[in-house]
Amino acid sequence: xxxxxxxxxxxxxxxxxxxxxxxxxxxxxxxxxxxxxxxxxxxxxxxxxxxxxxxxxxxxxxxxxxxxxxxxxxxxxxxxxxxxxxxxxxxxxxxxxxxxxxxxxxxxxxxxxxxxxxxxxxxxxxxxxxxxxxxxxxxxxxxxxxxxxxxxxxxxxxxxxxxxxxxxxxxxxxxxxxxxxxxxxxxxxxxxxxxxxxxxxxxxxxxxxxxxxxxxxxxxxxxxxxxxxxxxxxxxxxxxxxxxxxxxxxxxxxxxxxxxxxxxxxxxxxxxxxxxxxxxxxxxxxxxxxxxxxxxxxxxxxxxxxxxxxxxxxxxxxxxxxxxxxxxxxxxxxxxxxxxxxxxxxxxxxxxxxxxxxxxxxxxxxxxxxxxxxxxxxxxxxxxxxxxxxxxxxxxxxxxxxxxxxxxxxxxxxxxxxxxxxxxxxxxxxxxxxxxxxxxxxxxxxxxxxxxxxxxxxxxxxxxxxxxxxxxxxxxxxxx
Numbered sequence: 001x002x003x004x005x006x007x008x009x010x011x012x013x014x015x016x017x018x019x020x021x022x023x024x025x026x027x028x029x030x031x032x033x034x035x036x037x038x039x040x041x042x043x044x045x046x047x048x049x050x051x052x053x054x055x056x057x058x059x060x061x062x063x064x065x066x067x068x069x070x071x072x073x074x075x076x077x078x079x080x081x082x083x084x085x086x087x088x089x090x091x092x093x094x095x096x097x098x099x100x101x102x103x104x105x106x107x108x109x110x111x112x113x114x115x116x117x118x119x120x121x122x123x124x125x126x127x128x129x130x131x132x133x134x135x136x137x138x139x140x141x142x143x144x145x146x147x148x149x150x151x152x153x154x155x156x157x158x159x160x161x162x163x164x165x166x167x168x169x170x171x172x173x174x175x176x177x178x179x180x181x182x183x184x185x186x187x188x189x190x191x192x193x194x195x196x197x198x199x200x201x202x203x204x205x206x207x208x209x210x211x212x213x214x215x216x217x218x219x220x221x222x223x224x225x226x227x228x229x230x231x232x233x234x235x236x237x238x239x240x241x242x243x244x245x246x247x248x249x250x251x252x253x254x255x256x257x258x259x260x261x262x263x264x265x266x267x268x269x270x271x272x273x274x275x276x277x278x279x280x281x282x283x284x285x286x287x288x289x290x291x292x293x294x295x296x297x298x299x300x301x302x303x304x305x306x307x308x309x310x311x312x313x314x315x316x317x318x319x320x321x322x323x324x325x326x327x328x329x330x331x332x333x334x335x336x337x338x339x340x341x342x343x344x345x346x347x348x349x350x351x352x353x354x355x356x357x358x359x360x361x362x363x364x365x366x367x368x369x370x371x372x373x374x375x376x377x378x379x380x381x382x383x384x385x386x387x388x389x390x391x392x393x394x395x396x397x398x399x400x401x402x403x404x405x406x407x408x409x410x411x412x413x414x415x416x417x418x419x420x421x422x423x424x425x426x427x428x429x430x431x432x433x434x435x436x437x438x439x440x441x442x443x444x445x446x447x448x449x450x451x452x453x454x455x456x457x458x459x460x461x462x463x464x465x466x467x468x469x470x471x472x473x474x475x476x477x478x479x480x
Contacts, residue, residue: 010246020272031274036462044442046093075477091116091225107158111151116228117178126471134187141466155276168205171227178231195238282423291324294418295401299351319384337362349375
């Protein structure tokens with residue numbers, strides 16, 4: 001693919017992404033099955049978020065009267081919006097509780113964030129009478145294929161290209177993946193996908209300040225929604241003829257590599273296939289930042305043994321991976337739920353005290369329990385070098401944590417170590433019924449006449465519904 005501006009080829013990463021988006025190679029059967037599971041899980045998480053006004057206050061048109069007739073719908077609501085705002089709303093619902101699927105590598109990511117764009121564009125195309133030329137009604141199989149490709153683009157970029165190392169947020173890769181696949185769903189050409197993807201990189205980096213003390217706040221819960229919506233906006237601009245920037249990555253001084261990556265060249269170190277979807281991680285039982293998932297599991301295993309001895313605890317030793325220390329090792333005040341669900345010590349303390357970890361435990365009324373902070377003050381977090389090695393090993397991708405509790409009388413609990421979280425590919429069979437139960441619990445937010453059809457849909461394999469319109473599935477998630 002040559003550059004229309006000056007005859008030079010686009011940056012290799014851009015060219016690889018465009019080639020992949022237009023590839024005729026079918027994803028693996030495992031990838032399709034996993035994408036169906038991810039779609040189910042993401043819908044369930046979004047429905048749970050409808051109970052949280054910090055998120056729902058942001059939903060709907062930005063200005064009164066800004067709804068769109070036959071626009072893209074937002075699941076669980078009666079909003080019909082332009083696809084950009086619908087992408088934001090759906091993305092926010094999926095991401096808000098930090099309970100959606102996860103990808104851990106040099107960069108940390110949540111590939112289901114891209115569903116904000118994919119569902120909004122799919123519903124828009126299926127419902128609008130004057131869809132862009134070249135676009136087709138979007139079926140379940142088309143959506144799953146788009147998911148697999150969006151996951152792959154975001155996840156392989158994240159595999160070895162660390163944004164957090166330069167102080168930039170992972171949502172940059174959401175913006176890129178959403179722009180690529182939204183343009184493709186909209187019927188865009190190769191040149192138009194290049195325009196959208198290069199535009200996504202040209203937006204540059206997004207600060208991580210809102211994810212860290214002293215600025216941790218709710219923006220971390222809608223930042224990916226903003227990125228997936230921006231991807232849709234760039235896609236729509238590309239279809240209107242907006243030009244591409246084929247050397248946006250490699251241009252000296254001004255390019256993405258020079259400015260955002262501080263001179264490190266962005267690279268794709270694996271071919272783009274379906275690796276990410278096949279290896280995606282699920283938050284099955286605990287709505288908490290993923291590096292702390294196995295710590296929650298270990299703490300809950302210890303809870304029955306130590307619940308009568310909480311006042312006797314002298315020290316709690318937590319062994320973890322280096323990435324957890326970088327992201328969720330926090331001391332001092334925690335100001336809001338967004339702060340707490342990204343604190344390893346809070347996750348462990350809450351699980352030890354209550355014998356559970358649910359989204360409500362991060363709210364002020366539960367977090368005010370003085371025993372939580374008392375236990376946090378007794379924790380010592382250290383890196384376990386083996387956990388770190390296994391974390392970065394691409395054949396393992398473990399996320400280990402271990403907990404040992406020391407008592408004032410000199411005795412200790414047993415050391416409980418969990419390296420492979422229940423949401424890992426190696427525990428997928430164990431996780432599936434629990435993910436189903438998580439989803440069914442989420443459906444309690446819907447009236448039975450809506451809940452039953454959507455539950456029945458996900459009881460069947462995706463092949464039984466491959467030709468079904470995405471909008472038909474969404475019909476069951478819109479208030480009657």
